[in-house]
Amino acid sequence: xxxxxxxxxxxxxxxxxxxxxxxxxxxxxxxxxxxxxxxxxxxxxxxxxxxxxxxxxxxxxxxxxxxxxxxxxxxxxxxxxxxxxxxxxxxxxxxxxxxxxxxxxxxxxxxxxxxxxxxxxxxxxxxxxxxxxxxxxxxxxxxxxxxxxxxxxxxxxxxxxxxxxxxxxxxxxxxxxxxxxxxxxxxxxxxxxxxxxxxxxxxxxxxxxxxxxxxxxxxxxxxxxxxxxxxxxxxxxxxxxxxxxxxxxxxxxxxxxxxxxxxxxxxxxxxxxxxxxxxxxxxxxxxxxxxxxxxxxxxxxxxxxxxxxxxxxxxxxxxxx
Amino acid sequence: xxxxxxxxxxxxxxxxxxxxxxxxxxxxxxxxxxxxxxxxxxxxxxxxxxxxxxxxxxxxxxxxxxxxxxxxxxxxxxxxxxxxxxxxxxxxxxxxxxxxxxxxxxxxxxxxxxxxxxxxxxxxxxxxxxxxxxxxxxxxxxxxxxxxxxxxxxxxxxxxxxxxxxxxxxxxxxxxxxxxxxxxxxxxxxxxxxxxxxxxxxxxxxxxxxxxxxxxxxxxxxxxxxxxxxxxxxxxxxxxxxxxxxxxxxxxxxxxxxxxxxxxxxxxxxxxxxxxxxxxxxxxxxxxxxxxxxxxxxxxxxxxxxxxxxxxxxxxxxxxx
Numbered sequence: 001x002x003x004x005x006x007x008x009x010x011x012x013x014x015x016x017x018x019x020x021x022x023x024x025x026x027x028x029x030x031x032x033x034x035x036x037x038x039x040x041x042x043x044x045x046x047x048x049x050x051x052x053x054x055x056x057x058x059x060x061x062x063x064x065x066x067x068x069x070x071x072x073x074x075x076x077x078x079x080x081x082x083x084x085x086x087x088x089x090x091x092x093x094x095x096x097x098x099x100x101x102x103x104x105x106x107x108x109x110x111x112x113x114x115x116x117x118x119x120x121x122x123x124x125x126x127x128x129x130x131x132x133x134x135x136x137x138x139x140x141x142x143x144x145x146x147x148x149x150x151x152x153x154x155x156x157x158x159x160x161x162x163x164x165x166x167x168x169x170x171x172x173x174x175x176x177x178x179x180x181x182x183x184x185x186x187x188x189x190x191x192x193x194x195x196x197x198x199x200x201x202x203x204x205x206x207x208x209x210x211x212x213x214x215x216x217x218x219x220x221x222x223x224x225x226x227x228x229x230x231x232x233x234x235x236x237x238x239x240x241x242x243x244x245x246x247x248x249x250x251x252x253x254x255x256x257x258x259x260x261x262x263x264x265x266x267x268x269x270x271x272x273x274x275x276x277x278x279x280x281x282x283x284x285x286x287x288x289x290x291x292x293x294x295x296x297x298x299x300x301x302x303x304x305x306x307x308x309x310x311x312x313x314x315x316x317x318x319x320x321x
Numbered sequence: 322x323x324x325x326x327x328x329x330x331x332x333x334x335x336x337x338x339x340x341x342x343x344x345x346x347x348x349x350x351x352x353x354x355x356x357x358x359x360x361x362x363x364x365x366x367x368x369x370x371x372x373x374x375x376x377x378x379x380x381x382x383x384x385x386x387x388x389x390x391x392x393x394x395x396x397x398x399x400x401x402x403x404x405x406x407x408x409x410x411x412x413x414x415x416x417x418x419x420x421x422x423x424x425x426x427x428x429x430x431x432x433x434x435x436x437x438x439x440x441x442x443x444x445x446x447x448x449x450x451x452x453x454x455x456x457x458x459x460x461x462x463x464x465x466x467x468x469x470x471x472x473x474x475x476x477x478x479x480x481x482x483x484x485x486x487x488x489x490x491x492x493x494x495x496x497x498x499x500x501x502x503x504x505x506x507x508x509x510x511x512x513x514x515x516x517x518x519x520x521x522x523x524x525x526x527x528x529x530x531x532x533x534x535x536x537x538x539x540x541x542x543x544x545x546x547x548x549x550x551x552x553x554x555x556x557x558x559x560x561x562x563x564x565x566x567x568x569x570x571x572x573x574x575x576x577x578x579x580x581x582x583x584x585x586x587x588x589x590x591x592x593x594x595x596x597x598x599x600x601x602x603x604x605x606x607x608x609x610x611x612x613x614x615x616x617x618x619x620x621x622x623x624x625x626x627x628x629x630x631x632x633x634x635x636x637x638x639x640x641x642x
Contacts, residue, residue, distance in 0.1 A: 027466035078429060082422040101403040101469055104425065108399060108432070109462040112455055115436060119451045126447055130440045134433055141430040145348035148422055 002057075004311035007048050011041055011065060019070070019113060030098040030106040031113075034073050037091040042316070043176045044069040049309050050180025050194050053301055060121045060183045064129060067117035068176050070110050071133075075140055077107035082148065090222075111137075121183070128182055136175040143168025156234050158243070162203070170202025190299050197295040197309075204288035205316050210235040211281045212321070214272060220320035226265030232257050236284065237277045244275045289317055323378075325632035328369050332362055332386060340391070340434060351419040351427040352434075355394050358412040363637070364497045365390040370630050371501025371515050374622055381442045381504045385450060388438035389497050391431050392454075396461055398428035403469065411543075432458075442504070449503055457496040464489025477555050479564070483524070491523025511620050518616040518630075525609035526637050531556040532602045533642070535593060541641035547586030553578050557605065558598045565596045610638055 002010065019035065020028035044065035051061035079085075080093040081103055087093060095103035114133075121129050146164040150156045177198035181191045212221055213228040214237055228235050245253060249271045256268055272278060292313060296306055323331065340356065341349035365386035372382035400406075401414040402424055408414060416424035435454075442450050467485040471477045498519035502512045533542055534549040535558055549556050566574060570592045577589055593599060613634060617627055 024463045024466050024470075026470050027463055078425055082425060102466065104399055104403060105462050105466055108429075109459055111429070111432060112458040112462065115451065116455045116459075119448060119455060123444065123448060127440060127444060130436065130451075134437045134440060137433040138430055138437075141426050141433065142345045142348055145345050145423065145426055149345075149347050 001052060001305065002048075002308060004045070004049065004308045004315060007052070007308065008041060008045050011044050011048060011062075014062060015041070015044070015066060015069060019066075020109075026102065027105055027109060030094050030102055031110050033097065034077055034088075034094050034106075035069075037089045039069075039073075039089065041069060042312075043072055043172055045312070046173055046176035046198060047180040047183075049312055050177040050198075051184045052180075053194075053299070053305050053309065054181065054184030054186045054190070058183050060125065061180055063117045063120040064179045064183060065176075067114040067133065068172070068179070070114040070117065071137060071140075072172065074107045074110040074114065075144070077103055077110065079144060081107075082144070125183055129179055132175050132179060132182070136171050139167045139171045143171075150234055155242070156239060158236075158239050161234060161236065161239050165203060165206045166199065169206050170199045173202035173205070174198035190301070193295045193299040197292045197299075200288045200292035200295065201313055201316060204285045204292065207236050207281055207285040207288065208317065208319070210237050211278070211285065212319075214269060215278055217320055222321040226269070229265050229268045230260070236281055237272055240277045240280055241272055241275045244277070244280075245271060246274075249274060285317065289313065322373060322626065323369075323629060325366070325370065325629045325636060328373070328629065329362060329366050332365050332369060332383075335383060336362065336365070336387060336390060340387075341430075347423065348426055348430060351415050351423055352431050354418065355398055355409075355415050355427075356390075358410045360390075360394075360410065362390060363633075364393055364493055366633070367494055367497035367519060368501040368504075370633055371498040371519075372505045373501075374515075374620070374626050374630065375502065375505030375507045375511070379504050381446065382501055384438045384441040385500045385504060386497075388435040388454065389493070389500070391435040391438065392458060392461075393493065395428045395431040395435065396465070398424055398431065400465060402428075403465070446504055450500055453496050453500060453503070457492050460488045460492045464492075471555055476563070477560060479557075479560050482555060482557065482560050486524060486527045487520065490527050491520045494523035494526070495519035511622070514616045514620040518613045518620075521609045521613035521616065522634055522637060525606045525613065528557050528602055528606040528609065529638065529640070531558050532599070532606065533640075535590060536599055538641055543642040547590070550586050550589045551581070557602055558593055561598045561601055562593055562596045565598070565601075566592060567595075570595060606638065610634065 015035075018032055020031055022028070047065040047068055048057055048061055051057050076088065077094045080088055081095045081100055085093050086096050093103075094106060098106070118129060118133060119126070143164055143166070146160075147168055150160070150164065174195045175198070177194040178191050181194040186194070210228065213223070213235070214226065216225050218225045224230075227233075228238075241253060242250060253268065253271050256264055256271075261267070293310075296309055296313075299306070336356075339353055341352055343349070368386040368389055369378055369382055372378050397409065398415045401409055402416045402421055406414050407417050414424075415427060419427070439450060439454060440447070464485055464487070467481075468489055471481070471485065495516045496519070498515040499512050502515040507515070531549065534544070534556070535547065537546050539546045545551075548554075549559075562574060563571060574589065574592050577585055577592075582588070614631075617630055617634075620627070
């Protein structure tokens with residue numbers, strides 16, 4: 001059995017190869033580029049961790065893990081085009097470096113490559129793995145569309161935001177875990193516990209993401225603290241603040257959303273603090289974390305095998321960036 | 322057994338349904354939109370025709386046919402974004418109607434939907450069908466990238482253009498035929514003959530496309546005759562003309578490529594005629610058509626069953642639009 005850290009290292013080393021042919025370079029070099037600029041590889045490692053929960057890791061789990069990481073990077077390339085984002089992981093985004101058309105195509109071919117990896121999975125599991133992957137892939141697209149739709153709306157309820165976040169980010173973590181379980185020969189019950197564990201962990205992860213963007217330690221966060229506030233991004237914090245702020249704070253907050261004063265981040269953070277959305281977010285994250293842990297607890301596997309998945313969850317919950 | 326016309330009608334009727342969920346409408350309505358604005362459905366009908374060559378049509382062939390048509394429309398949506406094309410089949414393109422970001426996502430989710438249809442295919446054929454589909458999908462992306470690369474190049478050889486066209490358009494026709502054969506239980510030899518038939522037919526189709534754009538009957542063509550010439554598009558005709566024109570015609574042609582005089586189409590057509598690229602193209606098309614027919618001839622199936630595929634080939638070769 002491997003620790004979370006050991007598995008992360010093993011995957012990183014296996015994945016650090018060229019995944020595409022040399023010809024056509026103008027298409028495949030951009031696709032390879034984004035794979036080379038880092039990333040935490042959380043999702044593929046989830047496949048491996050969930051797989052090893054049930055038995056030794058099967059070679060199929062590596063194929064599924066690679067497919068998941070390729071899918072994730074496909075969605076990043078296309079999201080960055082839609083968001084007109086110039087930088088990702090401190091490097092130029094694919095469309096900035098190679099142009100939008102090529103980035104679009106490089107994303108497309110990366111999605112196809114993900115299916116090539118899935119098609120290496122043993123025939124006994126292929127249909128089920130594909131079904132899960134297809135459903136999840138469509139959901140991620142739905143989540144991204146909802147996210148764009150919300151940008152044009154004045155108000156978004158917490159419930160709507162949760163649905164969007166679940167689709168856009170959590171279902172892929174959930175599916176990664178479930179895929180590992182399927183390939184590990186786990187029963188339906190265990191597969192579903194792993195799915196729910198991943199889904200709740202994914203939401204906790206996103207709450208943490210929103211929290212760090214506002215309250216993170218600037219020296220450790222790695223990005224500009226307050227970026228979401230400056231972009232008027234609807235986050236867990238903003239949605240909760242708009243719902244719980246005093247009438248006066250709410251009015252100021254709405255004015256701040258429609259302007260860009262020099263002290264905008266500071267002012268919004270003051271209101272966030274007055275509404276105690278920082279404490280609220282910490283509690284919310286804890287709730288989802290506990291739900292995730294309960295699903296792991298309820299998975300009928302001896303406790304000792306669950307340790308690496310607990311390490312992953314702890315890592316995600318205590319990260320500073 | 323069905324005629325080509327009968328199978329086209331059957332597919333059109335089966336395919337005329339909503340392929341996507343209601344929620345999220347803002348994502349799925351745009352995807353559904355392009356499926357509703359027509360198209361010849363050549364590729365899915367190729368799946369069915371090739372399938373029925375060997376036995377009664379299997380239900381799996383309809384799933385594969387739907388997957389192929391969805392893939393084709395996915396590639397059209399994304400190509401139209403890259404080409405900034407405002408109109409397709411006389412209607413607004415998806416990105417013109419719904420915005421680029423939504424069109425990008427609608428294309429993505431349509432590709433995923435294609436894989437959902439493929440995953441309905443019987444387990445005995447799933448791996449092989451997926452492998453063919455994945456290879457083909459990647460090749461179509463490569464073809465589109467080469468096409469974009471060629472736009473920025475002064476000269477493109479006939480050989481390079483042929484490679485690009487084969488990837489961008491022919492391999493999908495070829496794969497459609499081969500997929501039908503696989504699902505019909507055909508042997509490897511027959512599968513490959515059908516693939517080569519489709520590939521050669523696809524190239525003949527593209528030669529015809531280039532020819533009609535320059536020399537088509539304006540009343541029957543449906544698009545503006547000379548569109549490729551006005552866009553300085555590298556076509557079979559232009560590449561051949563640049564290689565075979567007299568020194569003087571070549572000079573004039575290159576000047577015309579760098580300017581947009583009112584009589585540009587007329588002038589270029591004069592040069593085309595003087596180089597006899599119209600006759601050359603007709604012969605080239607005939608060569609590829611004959612190659613395609615030879616592969617059909619060499620497929621070890623009784624002659625009577627081949628009639629519908631011959632009808633398809635005749636239809637493609639004699640079309641006026």
